[in-house]
Amino acid sequence: MKLIRFKDKQGNIAIGLEKDDCVVDLKEIHLSRQFTDLNEFIAEHNEEDIETLQDFNGYKEGEPLDEVEVLAPFKTTVHDVICVGLNYKEHIEESRSSAAENAVYFSKRSEVISGPEDEVLLDLKVQNSMDYEAELAIVIGKRGKNISEEDALDYIFGFTILNDFTARELQQKHGQWFKGKSLDGFTSIGPAVVYKGDFTFPLELDIESRVNGEARQGSNTRLMIRDIGRLIYELSQGVTLVPGDIIATGTPKGVGMGFTPPKYLKAGDTVECEIEGIGVLRNTIVSE
Structure with a gap:
């Protein structure tokens, strides 16, 4: 559905x-x-x-x-997007980070959302290290707090694709990731929200990204370090999740930052994020 x-x-x-x-x-x-x-x-x-x-x-x-x-499926989101960092082992390695015992959680501003086929602005007055991150996003369907891993699926409505566009120089400059993740249009969502009943659990969905047709990311959600049940359990301890909340579950290896030299996005590039059973989220980069 x-x-x-x-x-x-x-x-x-x-x-x-x-x-x-x-x-x-x-x-x-x-x-x-x-x-x-x-x-x-x-x-x-x-x-x-x-x-x-x-x-x-x-x-x-x-x-x-x-x-x-x-x-975009949503004109606005009920809250800023909840994001999970470093949730695929190979992405940790390409990021030159060390695996943390505890998950990395941060928020992503979603006042200005991009949808499928939308243009996304590379504002050269602000940054010139724009990167892509294909991610499976959970859409919460029921209000809950202190949710167990076993009950997590009951609180999910469905899933969509999120491209977690990132300004790497801002991400690194400020230490906390919020600013580098939150420029207008950097939350790209779509093309559809697919009801959880369409999927078999545990999830084993192919996830890919392409830039101008060139394959960049290729992985499967079964390779997440923390699966969706664990993520919802951890996030909901002492925190109320509500219908419409979006949780971006992390990105696999193959982001632009991971190449030598880095393959950051430039004006005219077309980025496609594809997840099995959901569709393709496509955006074109423009500059002023």
Whole structure:
């Protein structure tokens, strides 16, 4: 069950159910109420709504996907994105970091979100070391605190792709990672939020990134140091997670910083992040 946010040919923005290269506006499907925002659906749907969407087969009544503009799934996020650093062993090695006994958690500003096919600004007045990081992102579906690893799946709504764009010089300059991760547009999300019921657990999803068609990252989520259950357990100890919270689970080896010399992004580059079962998140880099 793939949910997207899209703009139709008339300029109307809606939440839709996507399958077989078609999308149907949720308002056209008989649900418990009308939902116009994905955060609203995640927080307020009931089990019958999920069953209705999973069983829906009226896609021929929808619009062809290539005739609409697919937007970021969320216009805004309920909170800044929660990020996990250094969660793949080989990425730790290419970052010239040492494996920590405890996970690295930080937040990423998400006031200005980029979506699939959006241009992302490389502001040369601010930095010139723009990097990409393909990541699986968890979308929380239920309010919870002090969640056990065994119960973690109950609190997940689904998954999406997040490109954790990073200004490396700012990341290194300030010590804390927030500034280097949080420039406008550096939170790229999409193309869809896929319901957890579409996946088999434990997750073993191929994750890749490409720059101008050149393969950069290639790994699998089974290689995470801390899996999704462990991450939710750790993050929720003493901290309340709410529907719509997004947790970016870390990136594998192959980021631009890891090459010699580094392969940072430049204006005109196209970055693609792909995760099995979710889709491709594509952005083009521009400069002023």
